[in-house]
Amino acid sequence: MQSADIVEEAPRSEWREGWPLVLTAALGCAFAASHAVTMGAFVGPLTGEFGWSRGEVTAGISFGALGSIFLVPALGPIVDKIGARKIGLLGPPAYAAGLLLISLSGPSIYGWYAAWIAMAVLSLFISPLVWTMAVASRFERSRGLALAFVLAGMSVGAAIFPFAAATLIENFGWRVAYRVNALAALVVVLPLALAFLRDARDLRAAQTDQPLEPAAVVPGLSLREAFRTRTFWQILAMLALVAGVYNAIYQHFQPMMTDAGMTAIEAAAIAGIIGPVSFAARLLTGHLLDRFSPPLVAASAFAIPILSCLLLIGFDGDPVIAGIAIACCALASGAEIDMIAYLGARYFGMRNYGAIYGFIFAGHTLGWALFPPLVGVAFDRSGSYDAALMIMAVLLVVAVALAASIRKPPMRDADP
The missing domain is CATH 1.20.1250.20 (MFS general substrate transporter like domains)
Incomplete structure (x- = not known):
């Protein structure tokens, strides 16, 4: 095979073996942002039921942003050490638990804030960090496009989840809307993660029947x-x-x-x-x-x-x-x-x-x-x-x- 053919085959091989992971990661990223992109649909029902101001309701999401600043850097070294799979498999159940806690909020605004603080921690396990780490480790020649498809899942979710939330709220109430979102994360993302969420070290460990290699032998900077x-x-x-x-x-x-x-x-x-x-x-x-x-x-x-x-x-x-x-x-x-x-x-x-x-x-x-x-x-x-x-x-x-x-x-x- 000519060298040019080898270069051309590399991206094809990556996609042939890695597309299920890309699809799984895209869905994971879509759900990871669902609690944020649907906030607008919940403002009216919550202000109407509890008398909270719009500022008080939307302040809940600020805890998630603050959590990202401090908690994502703390999660990164853990993912590097134990791999994306072990963290990612915890993601859908942890995220669902966070959504269920939010659905139990009220009538005290402090319960609402407490639920969002818990979500700031629980949502870490389904964050884009986990999904992109797995995909970036498996793709080299087509890494940019593969990561683009993964993160485009967030754009698709931003288009779908607000409409779905508004429909559920109108027919069943805001608490049910959060609980359906929680169930969907478990039913859609968890089975796919169990089947396909494996980074490059997972594959090498499976092929050689050896434990994960230490990070020190993986190329890159500290x-x-x-x-x-x-x-x-x-x-x-x-x-x-x-x-x-x-x-x-x-x-x-x-x-x-x-x-x-x-x-x-x-x-x-x-x-x-x-x-x-x-x-x-x-x-x-x-x-x-x-x-x-x-x-x-x-x-x-x-x-x-x-x-x-x-x-x-x-x-x-x-x-x-x-x-x-x-x-x-x-x-x-x-x-x-x-x-x-x-x-x-x-x-x-x-x-x-x-x-x-x-x-x-x-x-x-x-x-x-x-x-x-x-x-x-x-x-x-x-x-x-x-x-x-x-x-x-x-x-x-x-x-x-x-x-x-x-x-x-x-x-x-x-x-x-």
């Missing part, structure tokens, strides 16, 4: 060695900036639209562009990462939402401009999460993938959580989003510069 590289901090800062700007625009987009004279329904319809565009962007980004320089792909993707900021400055209510602006923003949202998994594995190897992913994800989440309230404060003080949008455009320029200046990635199949 967490401390990664900390000492400029590349690690460039990636972390770049993704924190992009995530912060994206979430700030997303959270404030509909208020911007209604301020300009649109109805709430018109604004929501335009905001709905995010789902399909981010889904397509994930797959396109994954395809490009497998074929072109990762810094070039990242810089190109993160330059596009600069246009979003500029178009929304002085926005006058034109729906075409609004659609272009949110679509450009969605292109970046479809790339940023994928970059955590791909760049972590590509630049630092699989030896401590979980630990490195956890710290980069924490930085990403910190930016994601901080920017929206800061933009809100800027609006409250000035009565306009224009100054905040200009600052965010400048921050995206910084993110693009960070991406473009990342060093060339190491050769494939080599220890970084």
Whole structure:
């Protein structure tokens, strides 16, 4: 066989053997975000039943965001040590338990908060860290596209779960909606995880009938060695900036639209562009990462939402401009999460993938959580989003510069 044929066969072999894992991981990621993407459907029923304010209800999800910042980095080294399978098999039952606890909340708001604090811990076992670690270890030549399909599961879930939750709430009540979600996680994800959730070390151990090899013999950097590289901090800062700007625009987009004279329904319809565009962007980004320089792909993707900021400055209510602006923003949202998994594995190897992913994800989440309230404060003080949008455009320029200046990635199949 010619060398070119060998190169062509490698991706085919990866997909032939690994597609059940990719499908399982995509479904796992879809369910991992279901409690967050359905929150809007529960606000009305909870405020109506218990008299809680909207701020009190939605504060529950903030505990999950804070938990991600502190707990995902702690989970990473555990996944590195014992593998994705042992953690992932706990995921659906733990997640279902968290949903059941939420369904038992009320009438005290503190019980609601306690349930969400428990969910912040229990949802770790079904987090994207687990699923992407398994897939990244099994795919090399098609790693970008494989991870894109996995994380696209979150986009599909964001389109399906809110409608399903609203339908269940309308017919059976909010408690039943949470319990059906819990049951679905067990029935759909757990059997597939039992059958297909195996990372590369699991396969090697099964083939040789030997215990899992120690992490030391897996190519890659230690967490401390990664900390000492400029590349690690460039990636972390770049993704924190992009995530912060994206979430700030997303959270404030509909208020911007209604301020300009649109109805709430018109604004929501335009905001709905995010789902399909981010889904397509994930797959396109994954395809490009497998074929072109990762810094070039990242810089190109993160330059596009600069246009979003500029178009929304002085926005006058034109729906075409609004659609272009949110679509450009969605292109970046479809790339940023994928970059955590791909760049972590590509630049630092699989030896401590979980630990490195956890710290980069924490930085990403910190930016994601901080920017929206800061933009809100800027609006409250000035009565306009224009100054905040200009600052965010400048921050995206910084993110693009960070991406473009990342060093060339190491050769494939080599220890970084």
